[in-house]
Amino acid sequence: MALRNIVLEGDEILRKRAREVTDLNAHVRMILDDMLETMREYDGVGIAAPQVGIMKRMFIVEIDEQVMELINPEILKTEGIQTEDEGCLSVPGKIGTVERPAYIKMKGLNREGQEVFYEGTGLLAVALSHEYDHLNGVLYIDKATNLREAEARD
Numbered sequence: 594m595a596l597r598n599i600v601l602e603g604d605e606i607l608r609k610r611a612r613e614v615t616d617l618n619a620h621v622r623m624i625l626d627d628m629l630e631t632m633r634e635y636d637g638v639g640i641a642a643p644q645v646g647i648m649k650r651m652f653i654v655e656i657d658e659q660v661m662e663l664i665n666p667e668i669l670k671t672e673g674i675q676t677e678d679e680g681c682l683s684v685p686g687k688i689g690t691v692e693r694p695a696y697i698k699m700k701g702l703n704r705e706g707q708e709v710f711y712e713g714t715g716l717l718a719v720a721l722s723h724e725y726d727h728l729n730g731v732l733y734i735d736k737a738t739n740l741r742e743a744e745a746r747d
Contacts, residue, residue: 594623594630597645602684608730611643611650617706621649621741625662625704628653637682638678638722641727644683651701652724654717663701666725669710670695677719679733680743689737693722 600606614621624647632653633639641647643651651664673695680688698712711721722732734740 596634597627597631599631599635599682600644600646602732602734603709605728606646606648607683607732609643609648610730611641611648611728614649614651614702617702617704621651621664622704624649625651625653629655629660632682635673635682638716639724640682641724643727643730645655645673650728651726654720654724656717656720661709661721662703662723663699663709663711663721664703666699666701666727666728667699667744668699668725670712670724671722675715675718677716679719679723679737681723681733682685683727684732686743687734687740688743690735691719691733691736691738692721693719697721699725702737 621680639654642649645685654661671694676692678688696714697718700710703709713737
């Protein structure tokens with residue numbers, strides 16, 4: 594595994610739609626491993642491939658020590674609205690208030706090419722929705738109100 598550089602806001606790669614993963618191979622699994630290591634190094638909850646310069650439709654979310662990898666994800670269902678503050682590894686030092694679904698159900702493939710389903714509320718719904726947006730060239734700051742400097746964490 595290796596740390597990858599985080600692509601920052603202003604780089605046009607973050608504004609493009611990522612391409613479908615057509616071949617699940619060792620290279621894709623290595624990228625997923627690198628993404629997980631990079632996300633953990635920067636204390637993230639999720640990371641999408643475009644954030645490390647890879648224009649593929651895949652992302653990782655980790656909540657409560659559960660790692661969820663989704664390749665070629667699709668949103669199956671959303672319900673309700675929740676409003677929470679969000680940040681992003683690609684927009685360091687900023688947070689903003691964003692409306693997201695209160696519930697989301699998604700499907701995709703795991704690293705072995707098997708179909709997986711994830712559904713959740715609260716932080717999980719926010720994280721899945723946030724990372725999915727990255728695959729379509731959308732940043733949370735496009736939807737945020739009250740965009741402001743993040744307070745330093747200890």
